[in-house]
Amino acid sequence: MVAQGRPSREEAEEAVRTLLRWAGDDPTREGLLGTPDRVVRSYEEFFAGYASDPMELLARTFEETDGYDEMVVLRDIRFESYCEHHMVPIIGVAHVAYLPRSRVVGISKLARVVEVYAKRLQIQEKMTSQIANTIDEVLQPLGVAVVIEASHQCMTTRGVHKPGVSMVTSRMLGAFRNDPSTRREFLAMIGNPSPAGSMF
Ligand SMILES: Nc1nc2c(ncn2[C@@H]2O[C@H](COP(=O)(O)OP(=O)(O)OP(=O)(O)O)[C@@H](O)[C@H]2O)c(=O)[nH]1
């Protein structure tokens, strides 16, 4: 999912020099000479998710489960994402669950799906939906649940300056949406949302 007409690496480095000049500094001074290269390399890490297809991550499944039909829950998947409005970090945890129909997926792959969507510019609601929808579409389980708790640096280090605030979002599909006891069991398994600000 790489945008068309992607600028060259040199153009990206030049954009960093422009920002440095705009901030009031001198990109030719010694301490800043390597900065455009470092920033571009950092951005390669921050936005690595555009180069991966999350659907492919879930392609390999296992059917020999001896009839396992209870929910599978992966909790406290730590992630670092980036706010699409301000391009500053969103740091938090995701809890992901599904109710298998007949096949299960390698458990690390759920964390990899979180990682691919996190390493893109995001708003938390969209990221929550994307993770749930991808698992639902590929595995076609009886239900999917995703809860995300995160702190947005655009609210803590700038703007309204409210440290300690965390945002909680959820997307429930299938049995997690329709069956209150399934939903309750999942919420009990992930525990109460962390007290604001204690984790990030
Ligand atoms: N719904 C939602 N809003 C977000 C998320 N991340 C950041 N925002 C908000 O996006 C909004 C952007 O509002 P604008 O008024 O366009 O931007 P701004 O002038 O920088 O706003 P302030 O942050 O209030 O200074 C802000 O209210 C942010 O708090 C997110 O994941 N979900």
Ligand SMILES: [Zn+2]
């Ligand atoms: Zn923001």
